[in-house]
Every structure is written in C-alpha cells, then in structure tokens.
Amino acid sequence: MSLVVRTLADRIFDLVREKVVSGQLAEDQPIRQDALAAEFGVSKIPLREALARLEQENLLVSHANRGYFVRAMSADEAEEIYALRLAVEPAAVGLAALAATDEERAAAIAAMQALDEAATSQAELVAMRNREFHVALTRPCRRALTMQLIERLQIMSERYTVAHLAPAGRGDRAHDEHNGLLQAWLSRNAARAQELAAAHITGTLNDLRQQLNLL
Template identity: 35%
Template sequence: MKGLAVTTVAEQAADALRRKIMSGELPEGMSLRQDALAAEFGISRIPVREALVQLEGEGLVKIVPHKGAVVSGLSIDEISELFMLRSLLEPVLLKKSAPRLTAEDYAELDAILAEYKVELHAQHTTRWGELNTRLHDVLLSRAEQPRTAAIVATLLQQTDRYTRMQLSLSADSIRQAQQEHEELVQLCRNGDVRGAASLLKRHIEHASKDLEQFILAQRKPAK
C-alpha cells in the first residue's frame, strides 16, 4: 500500500482498516500490530494508535491492556441485539421517510438496485454490504429524526460485515435479499407505507435468523 497523505493520516488509516475489517480481510480475533500497520501504511505509529482507538469506539476493534489491539468479534447475543434494534428503529424511520421520498430518491434507489443485482450475480461480496447500507440510508433519509437516524447509522455500520456474511450463505439468501429490496422500494413508491415498514421488519429479522444459524454452525467445535 502506498504511503498515506500527511493530512488526516489517522482518519485515512482508520478508513483503510475499517474496509479490511468489513470485507473480512482482517477476521475476528486477528491481532493488529501497530508497527506492522505503520510500515504497511507508510506512517508513524501515533496515527495508527489514534485510528485503532477510533475503531474501538465503533466496535470494530478491541484494545486489550498489555496485549494490543485485535479485531473484535461479537457473540450471538450481541449480534442478535444489534439486528433486533434495527428491526425496531428502521421501520419507525421508514414510516416517516417513505411519504417524503422524492423522484430523485427513487432514481437513486433504482440505480442501487440495478447495481446490487449486477454485483450479487457476479458474487462481488465486497460491494454487498456497501450497497445494502446505501439502500437503507436512502429509504430512511427523509425521516427528519436525526438522533434516531444516527443510532441506526451506527447499527448499520456495526452489522455490515455480518450482513455480507448472511448474504453469502447461499444462492437462496441472495435471491431473497434482492427480491425483498425490490419489493420494499415498490411498496414505498406505491404509497403502502405500512406494508413497507412491515416488510422491512421481516427483512431484518430474516437476516438475523439466517446469520445466527450460520455463525452457530461455524463456531461449533469440531468433533
């Protein structure tokens, strides 16, 4: 990797590490050595330390005294709680946002859906989480409830890597996610706000259930 720019070095290092964690390139439990990261980014250890502190605040990194930083992993209960909070808050925002969505918003949603379909069929997993987050962001963008929106944005960020994992489970998961997103946008476009909110809640709960089953299977000790 080329050296990072002199300005906002810590932020750029945090962005680079965040992308690696979200994509799964840096898996749960992996040690993040400051000297190795500083060498990779071509910067000093101070901005690397600042970046790790920032990512700890986002729940992506855990800094252990006398041991250093590791990529954080969430328990099944913690993951389920994050998705549960999303299933409660996102429909509330959607009910307020959907009636205010503009023609420009729907044009953006259609573009996201089109790109999402291409990336899903091409199995480009690194784009799935980003497009999923963008679609949810646009759908909820007109709610005019900034505090709730900020909480949901954090929840989306914290569940992003798990959303990608859930989407990659099977072809059926991919098809269902695509179908639900398209139906969600159409319900909003048709003015069926209650139906859209109900579908959004089921969509999040379904993702959580599939993901929980997958993680339990992955973490089960080998016999």
C-alpha cells in the same frame, strides 16, 4: 454549500474497517500496527487514531500490553443489533416513503443499482453498498437522532451481512427482498414498506441465529 474535509485518520479508518468487515483481519490475532502503517504508507499516529475510533464502533477491542484485536462476532451481539434495528428502522422506512423527494427517490434507486453491481462483480463492496441502500430508504424520514442510530447500527451490521450472505442462494433472496421493499417504498405505500423492512431484518436475524450458534 458545505465542505466535507476528510482527514488522513478518516481514510485509514475506512481502510481498516473494510479489512475487518471482509475478514482480512482475523479475530484471534493482534492487529500488527507496524505492518498496517507500512501497507498504507502512513505513520502510526493516524493509524492509532483510526483504531481507537473502530473500538468506539465496537469493531475492535484493546487489551493492555497486547494491542488491538478484531471484536468477535456473537449470537448475543447479533440479537441486540437486530433488535435495535427492528425497533427503529421499519418505522423510519415508512415515514421516509411518504416524505422522500424526487431526488431522494432517485438516490434510493441508484443505491439499489450499486448494490446489485457489487453483488455481481465486487463482492468486497456488498456490505457497504447494502448499508448505503438501507440508509437511502430511511434518511428521508427527517429524524436526525433516529438516523444517527440507524447509521451506527448499519455499520455494526456489516460483518453480520457478510456472514449472512455467505451460504449459496442468500444473495438472490436478499435481492428479491430489497427489490420488493424498494418498489413498495417508491409507491409511497408506507405500511407495506414498513412491513417488508421488518420482515427482511427478522429473516436475516433468524438466519444468523442458526449460523452463529453453529460456528
């Protein structure tokens, strides 16, 4: 049995990341560290540690004598993130469909249910639940380096997920695509699950290309 110890900086990291993903922190304004520290009831030391980690995750950028800013989303970054996802994620989904244990299959079903619940009543959690669903479909592939990359890319995708789901009707389409993907995965139809995962990622990227070029 392993014990996972979360530090104060870990918790602050999650709170600030949620603010970035949800758009509560604007891209064109410096992050007010005094205000955030007061809001969270912490000193600036764990906050600064969390901000530095978020810069490593490419969610923030620091400027000398100006502090931290939210990294702007861009069509070029979306292209790179989703191209990398396409290179590794569909194959991992296919491998995982064949290798998943009963416990892992139950976890994937639960992740889908949690995503649906968030879409219905907790919109601020949709990006996180979406990430957890995709990770649940790939983790059973049993490839540690692949999973490190997928999880990193999923974190970087979260803001783009929020942007992608903003237009009306996108949520329903995403639900249908996720459900079809899950059913193929649960049926251990690796080829079909891989195909649907690639189509889902490609469709999202095509939508983002249009959205981000219009912003």
